[in-house]
Amino acid sequence: MTSVWENLTVDARDPARLARWWAEALGYQIVTESSDEVEIRQSADRLPGLVFVPVTDAKDRKNRLHIDLRPANREAEVERLVDMGARHVDIGQGDVEWTVLADPEGNEFCVLREK
Numbered sequence: 001m002t003s004v005w006e007n008l009t010v011d012a013r014d015p016a017r018l019a020r021w022w023a024e025a026l027g028y029q030i031v032t033e034s035s036d037e038v039e040i041r042q043s044a045d046r047l048p049g050l051v052f053v054p055v056t057d058a059k060d061r062k063n064r065l066h067i068d069l070r071p072a073n074r075e076a077e078v079e080r081l082v083d084m085g086a087r088h089v090d091i092g093q094g095d096v097e098w099t100v101l102a103d104p105e106g107n108e109f110c111v112l113r114e115k
Contacts, residue, residue: 015052
């Protein structure tokens, strides 16, 4: 017996705003929205999703889990994401072949180089 990966849950101070940001960044759509959570997926019938839930506390340290993106053009994608409100962050990664960014609420993610 195995499990199916349903979603990844993200704590957010403003779940609706952050869900919309990630939906635009990933080309996803909002599939459910309530005051308790907002879920985005590639399509309504495709798993996994990202679920954004409200929290009152601010993020105060490096994420222990993060998303890696692999675009066709890293430089262009980093520019697009920064224009959308992401920011460059240093989490001690040093000189690496990827770019570390943070979303509007400070959640780190990586933009990998092209294959």
